Amino acid sequence: MSRSETAVNKFKEGFNCAQSVLYSYAGKLGLSTDTALKVANGFGAGMGRKQETCGAVSGAVLVLSLIYGRGEHDDRQVQDYNYARIRELIDRFEAEFGTIYCKKLLGGCELLTPEGQKLFKSENMIEQCYGYVDFTVKVLEEITG
Numbered sequence: 001m002s003r004s005e006t007a008v009n010k011f012k013e014g015f016n017c018a019q020s021v022l023y024s025y026a027g028k029l030g031l032s033t034d035t036a037l038k039v040a041n042g043f044g045a046g047m048g049r050k051q052e053t054c055g056a057v058s059g060a061v062l063v064l065s066l067i068y069g070r071g072e073h074d075d076r077q078v079q080d081y082n083y084a085r086i087r088e089l090i091d092r093f094e095a096e097f098g099t100i101y102c103k104k105l106l107g108g109c110e111l112l113t114p115e116g117q118k119l120f121k122s123e124n125m126i127e128q129c130y131g132y133v134d135f136t137v138k139v140l141e142e143i144t145g
Contacts, residue, residue, distance in 0.1 A: 018055035021137055056135075
């Protein structure tokens with residue numbers, strides 16, 4: 001099974017978009033799957049369902065930072081390299097979908113309201129989110145090699 005299939009399947013199991021992206025990289029990153037799910041939990045649905053930055057994108061930023069991020073003994077060049085990878089990911093996501101903002105990606109659907117939750121379910125908007133997770137992990141694979 002591909003990494004993007006793993007991520008989409010985890011999302012279909014009821015975990016959020018950010019969790020699913022980071023989960024698909026847990027082994028490569030040396031993280032337990034449980035730790036990956038916990039670390040990314042708060043980033044789902046645009047951070048705590050506030051519908052800001054798409055959780056799939058946030059999960060990918062976590063992946064890139066764990067692979068390329070600046071640690072305690074690294075210089076700024078490491079940080080700059082990581083930031084460039086993050087910008088590449090965001091630019092590609094925006095080119096494909098027009099925005100990285102969850103609320104805009106869902107056509108203004110308000111996930112914090114009962115009406116928004118009903119609309120999200122009745123319109124099967126989760127299918128769109130599966131596509132965002134799939135695309136993001138495929139881009140991550142290209143960036144990380």
